[in-house]
Amino acid sequence: MSGAVLVAGARPWGGPAVDVRLIDGAIAEILPSGSTPRPGETVVEGRDRILLPSFADVHVHLDSTRIGLPFRPHTGAPGVWSMMLNDRANWRTAEATIAERTTETLGRMIARGTTSARSYAQVDVDAGLERLHGVLAAKETHAERATVEVIAFPQAGLLREEGSFELLEEAMRQGADVVGGIDPCQLDRDPAKHLDLVFGLAERFDAPIDIHLHEPDQLARFSAELIVERTRALGMTGRVTVSHGYGLGELPREQLVPLLEQFAELDIAWATIAPAKPLPTLLLAEHGIRLGLGEDGQRDYWTPYGNADMLDRTWQLAFTNGFRRDEDIEHCMAVATVGGRSVLGTAPALRGRLDRPGLAVGDPADLQLIAGETVTSAIMDRLPDRTVLFRGAVVADGLDLVGAA
Template sequence: MLIRNVRPWGTAAADVRVLDGRIAELLPHDPAAQAPLESSPDPMTSPGEDRIDGRGRLLLPAFSDVHVHLDSTRIGLPFRPHTGGPGVWTMVMNDRANWRDAEVPLPERVAGTLERMIAHGTTRVRSYAQVDADCGLERFEAVIAAKERFAGHADVQVIAFPQAGLLREPGSVEVLDAALSAGADVVGGIDPCQLDRDPARHLDLVFGLAEKHQVEVDIHLHEPGELGVFSTELVMERTRALGMQGKVTMSHAYSLGSVSDATSRRLIDGFAELDIALATVAPAAAGQLSLVDLAESGVRVGLGEDGQRDYWSPYGNCDLLDRTWQLAFTRGFRRDELIEHCLAIATIGGASIMGDGSPRLTGVADRPGLAVGDRADLVLVDGETPTSAVMDRGADRTVLHDGRVVAEGLRLIG
């Protein structure tokens, strides 16, 4: 495939050749070689090679959503009043009381949401699938079905997630184990102190299952201040003891910067040493660890949309470019370099968490993912600059997965 007249990360116009799903060549764009006569062979195109007219659009790595709950989505359904209450357990019970009664079956809701995410430019997805004493594997199986249905359009990893904890309800550990045996890619945990109130036992179960099934770990952490720091230190201890460097992600963790500067520095250094990644959903919360400090320390950070207009929240629209705007806005970023860093987090930052061999961000000015040899998971989007694309969030998008066009103009192809 030849992608003509695009601006990688907003730089000068280029022509990009893709071969076997990877970027094979980047050349300065030659306007004189454009639009050959139908009867004349294109001097820049090999026989049988497809062409995309970039029309001067930006070329970016495709988006990577590394924190989404596909199994609780209400995307495409009528808006409903928010009925959730305060606290994680109250929200879990609200979801439990309503998710089966939605207007269309769960598999259809999950597939429709994933389809819309891909159409907007997300080709890497790490989704939670709730498993508990109430739903068993029903929600997990709906996410697995969507993963298989769109296997040619996106890479999907599934997190078997005990949203209701592991110790409050009999059978929780067994159903989590069953989901991992059925093919989950990651084992989840949640608020070891506040929800299960036995952090050592909770984390021993999670890491024990990770060791048994040889999968990665993702810990939901909503806990505040010192409590969140304590749970994080327990996660770090187990990561080190089990040699799981590079295989653990802390999700949310939005209070870890609220205790003291010294504690924040110690946690960031620990994450860097153990290669523990962070996944954020861009909350408007004070006390978060600095994205700049995390980047300069080499800590992997990814972005996700969390719930998609579900029983937890009315937010979410399947567009990670929109959530990139939210990340920049909630962090108070105005400089182009920092807003573009949010775009790098939403693309290659998440890809590095999913472990597909993508390059890692080395600092706030790093713009990887579009070099020769990089995977051709790409999105073309209208915009004068990467920052303007974040501000305007245009609809003129072309999405490629493994070097093949999978969406055009916010609609799936194939």
């Protein structure tokens, strides 16, 4: 994708209109609006829309999606283990294969502005590696439209069922990018052994780590402290992400702040899905902790929510935090775009809640044009008039993919 592109008449982060030249997949020049295109240059009409970095969904379960299939009433019982068993009882009877479902949903995500994603692929004694292969198929199909990292994810834990760890290890051999973990205390009930297996595998494959943490307050704190210990001892600074972690947000400030200081010291990132009990989003920004946003499951056997649209999830992040001021709502957009890229290691951390990066010369030309008077109004209205670029080429327009996969 090396051809020159001129994005004409767009408003970076809702500011004054400019023209933006893209060359070799990066922003090459910021020019006055109305600049003359070069011979042979492709022009993308901004039409006074807002220019933003594209979304990075850093917590999505593509392997469980039912997006595009007939609606199915939610049947899961409360609790991670019960929900997992409900998924096991139903995922094979879907109206489409795993590869078809993951590919369809990833395509819808791209059409709505997501060009970077980190997806889980459930690896356990029930699914084997079938779900991993489905996510890898979607990644390959859309390789010219989005960058996807795949997490080998032990949804059922590593210690409850014989053979679980061996499958996780094989998943890393077969193309997974990230080693997953889950609820070391509450699910496997042997946090030291669980985390030793996860960190040991990551060390062997030179891979980052992403750990689901659904545990409540003090239990989450204990697990987080063990994660901190291993991150420090194994030199894994900058390579560990805690997903969810909403129990940590329930800790009293005198317990939470020292933990956040250690997260900042070791550059432990955080991924949220904007839950009903929100994380202390602005406090994380104050401590310089990398925070990204994701959609989690999407209309699957776990939840009826989710629609492949990160602009909706950005609204949810602002809403659940109770934000009303424009700068705080815009910070949610920064988290959903460049914040997610920072979790993936492809962008630096946001420098506080007023940082609006990603549109300077030299930045990747992974961009989106969205309609709206301001960034806040665009988040509130979530209009369909959007154009999505990946590596400087248009890959979606008007919520439809452009070009052959």
